[in-house]
Amino acid sequence: MALELLMGNQAIALGAIRAGVQVVCGYPGTPSTEVLETIAQKKCEDLYVEWSVNEKSAMEIAAGAAYAGKRSLVTMKQMGLNVASDPLMCLSYVGVKAGMVVLVADDPGPISSQTEQDTRYYGGYSKVPVFDPSSPAEAYRMIGDAFDFSEKHGLPVLLRPTTRVCHACESIEVDGERNLHLQEGFVKDKKWVIFPRLSYQAHLGIGKREALMQKELSCYEGNRIEESGESxxxxxxxxxxxxAYVKDALTQLDTGARLLKISTPYPFPEQKALEFLKDLKEVLVVEELDPVIERELIFLCGKYHLPVTIKGKLTGHTAQAGENSVDLIKGQLGEFLGKQTGAVKEEGDLPALPERPPTLCAGCPHRASFYAVKKAMSGKKAVFCGDIGCYTLGNAQPLDMVDTCLCMGAGLTMAQGIRRAQPDTTVFGFIGDSTFFHTGISGILDAVYNKTSMVAVILDNSTTAMTGHQPHPGTGVTMMGVDSQPVSIPAVLKGLGVKHIQVVDPLELDQAIEAVKRAASEEEVSAIVFKSPCIAIAASGKRRQVDRDVCTGCRLCIKELGCPALVKDGDKVGIDRNLCYGCGLCEKVCPFHAIGGEGGC
Amino acid sequence: MLNYLLAGVGGQGTVLASRIIAQCAMNSGMAARTAETIGMAQRGGSVLSHVRIGEGIQSPLVPLGSADVLMGFEPGEAVRSFGYLKEGGKVVVSSMAVKPVTDSLSSTDYDPEKMLRYLKAKAKEVIVVDGSAVCEKMGTSKVLNLALLGAAIESGVLDFSRQQVEQVIREKIPPRFTSLNLRALDVGADCIVR
Known part of the structure; x- marks a missing residue:
């Protein structure tokens, strides 16, 4: 046994390896990404790992492996489960043979997501069990429990950590074991073919299965009552x-309580919850995202005619949205238990602080791409549909080039809808390279098939940048370290039937602007691939500097580009040497030629 | 129980610094937890790393008014997170501003000196590190995190010794960065504004 400082996602990875997982698939998404990366880094024998092109593919590959007797894991963020929900709903009916865990990381806040979607509801909806860890150490053990439960019941199981479990580190005892669960391979059987008649039979069984699992999970160590002090x-x-926040808040309040910890929100451990509710008058439910536990307890009170008042999100006693914290919960518990919370330290006199939202990095080629389109379409009626990735940040001032952003792949298709509703408008769909492979291809195909005139702009920076530079089909690298043939985006576009395809370096600003003008003049689908690598994977260019004698202080560079390296320097402009990546875009924008490479303009 | 809060700008390396502190604690036989900002904010947004050391702690986020040490990687970010510092807590802060685009686009000026004055007026002990001098001497801003740790060791604010930090650097960070990181510790100690 060794004590290691492990991030929750690393702990989950090591727990999966320990549980004998042999096939691991996923698509990157904060806060889930490091699980698959950690497993790949370990390079275990008899273990296959891949970044799949999207979550649906990943789920189906993992299911195939589990049908064929290998324990499998599929990883994604909460939004990804929407993409993979089709196979999940069906797997609940068909089942699996070897253990299959679906790791879906939720993101209360949200810190790095579009919504505060709650995966626990997906459990109840798809009738797939959900395990919900409270700490990295618990997650390390719990993924093993999830695999065992999955295999025992022949069902996939969801493991749903949240950001503060995924991205928190804790000192954890790890034993380095690997317990393979070898089974025979795929055995042909009618049960693997989903059909209406079979599904009816399966649906009859689901209710029985739920009651059985509720009983079993009422005895699960993760669902427990902790008594401290008088209730x-x-x-x-x-x-x-x-x-965890409740435990810390109770310590801070120096009080005890009867506490029910729920680790399997579906199937809800009914018997354990009834034991908890016995003799209580009031319950405060503390949870993030949706009121899942709260609704279950209200349901039980109704079902068994229990005179207990359940308080929580639905009654306004806890926050409706956003993350919880010890501070927040301390206040809620203090009120509920009638304890003084003590004065909260207040800083009422903070000096005015500039807002610091995330922004495209200095030197990011996306800035040049957006700027080229903006210049080319200046004064024209156009709508710019964005997508999910670093380039969503193109929405910020001064670029202001993302008019819509919805979900993965939606930029290309929403643009078509806007064009159909508003035929006098030129529509652009921006999409990154990884997102193009994820769900962009079908959108282009739709435009080609239905002859919808649009400009598809593929921002190809040769990596999955936002989530930390994962490879994708266009990179020719796999997670097994095997070189694969890089998939050419222009060739894919050509194969889809796009006739007008231009590949341009966006940092060659004049050419880029001309390319956009040409593309926008076509009366069919046209595509521009703006190809320039992410600064995190490319060598920097020659850093730029401002010739103070020439700079007029017009700040046009700042106002046009909003590059973080361009800063006010008295009445002139300066370049932050620590940030400049030498992309040279500012040099091209300056009308007075006041910007040049270091060592001579 | 010890709480550290590291406040900075995405890309400044708060995560590595928090891991080093937590690992020092573990090597001394103490339990440690951290929490980091990972995701979109890493693209130049405000980021926080929390480090909590000691037994009996369940959650990874430092509560308000509970940080023994606030490490500000940027003056304005230290001020933004000042509410986490406990009464009598100490501040180690880089004097070098990272000016956000929102400031460059505005007519008002973000003044780091004003931020430092606020910290000095409010906190019991403020160690200011000349961040620009660190970057100049190191030729990069990428090791400001280690320089701040070096300054915290030198001034006695960190609860761990230079030897303990050095051991973690040698054991947990790829060897090709060892000498750069160790030099950054020294440069940070030298760049304390006295």
Missing amino acids: RGKGIAAGGISY
């Missing part, structure tokens, strides 16, 4: 990271 008719129920 005085009041109880607290919590799950996930909120359980």
Whole structure:
């Protein structure tokens, strides 16, 4: 046994390896990404790892492996489960043979996501069990429990950590074991073919299965009642990271309570919850995202006619949205338990601080791409549909080049809808290279097939940048370290039937602007591939500097580009040497030629 | 129980610094937890790393008014997170501003000196590190995190010794960075504004 400082996602990875996982698939997405990366780094024998092109592919590959007797894991963020929900709903009916865990990381806040979607509801909706860890150490053990439960019941199981479990580190005892669960391979059987008649039979079984699992999970160590001090008719129920916050808040308040920890929000451990509710008058439910535990307890009170008041999100006693914290929960518990919370330190006199939203990096080629389109379309009626990735940040001032952003792949298709509703408008769909492979291809195909005139702009920076530079089909690198033939985006576009395809370096600004003008003049689908690598994977160019004698202080460079390296320097402009990547875009924009490479303009 | 809060700008390396502190604690036989900002904010946004050391702690986020040490990688970010510092807590802060685009586009000026004055007026002990001098001497801003740790060791604000930090650097960070990181510790100690 060794004590290691492990991030929750690393702990989950090591727990999966320990549980004998042999096939691991996923698509990057914060806060889930490091699980698959950690497994790949370990290079275990008898273990296959891949970044799949999207979550649906990943889920189906993992399911195939589990049908064929290998424990499999599929990883994604909460939004990814929407893409993979089709196979999940069906797997609940068909089942699996070897253990299959679907790791879906939720993101309360949200910190790096479009929505505060709650995967626990997907459990109840798809009738797939959900395990919900409260700490990295618990997650390390719990993924093993999830694999065992999956294999025992022949069902996929969801493991749903949240950001503060995924991206928190804890000192954890790891034993380095690997327990393979060898089974025979794929055995042909009618049960693997989903059909209406079979599904009816399966649906009949699902209710029975749920009741059985509820009983079993009421005895699961993760679902437990902790008594400390007198309950005085009041109880607290919590799950996930909120359980940890409640424990710390109770310590800070120097009080005890009857506390129900829920680790399997679906199937809900009914018998354990009834034991908890016994003799209570009031319960405060502390959870993030949706009121899942709260609704379950209200349901039980109704079902068994229990005179217990359940308080939480639905009653306005806890926050409707956003992350929980010890500070927040301390206030809620203090009120609920009638304890003084003590004065919160207040800093009322902070000096005015500039906002610091995330921004495209200095030297990011996306800035040049957006700027080229902006210049080319200046004064024309155009709508710019964005997508998910670093380039969503093209929405910020001064570029202001993302008019819509919805979900993966939606930029290309929403642009078509806008064009159909508003035929006098030139529509652009921006999409990154990894997102293009994820769900962009079908959108282009739709435009070609239906002859919808649009400009597809593929921002190809040769990596999956936002989530930390994962390879994708266009990179020719796989997670097994095997070189694969890089998939050419222009060749894919050509194969889809796009007739007008231009590949341009966006940092060659004049050429880029001309390319956009040409593309916008076509009355069919046209595509521009703006190809320039992410600065994180490319060598920097010659750093730029401002000739103070020439700079007029017009700040046009700042106002046009908003590059973080361009800063006010008295009445002139300066370049932050620590940030400049030498892309040279500012040099091309300066009307007075006041910017040049270091060592001589 | 010890709480450290590291506040900075995405890309400044708060995550590595927090891991080094946590690992020092573990090597001394103490339990440690951290929490980081990972995701979109890493693209030049405000980021926080939390480090919590000691037994009996369940959650990874430092509560408000509980940080023993606030390490500000940027003056304005230290001020933004000042509410985490406990009464009598100490501040180690880089004097070098990272000016956000919102400031460059505005007519007002973000003044790092004003931020440092606020910190000095409010906190019991403020160690200011000349961040520009660190970058000049190191030829890069990428090791400001180690320089701040070096300054925290030198001024006695860190609860761990130079030897303990050095051991973590040698054991946990790829060897090709060892000499750069060790030099950054020294340069940070030298660049404390006295």
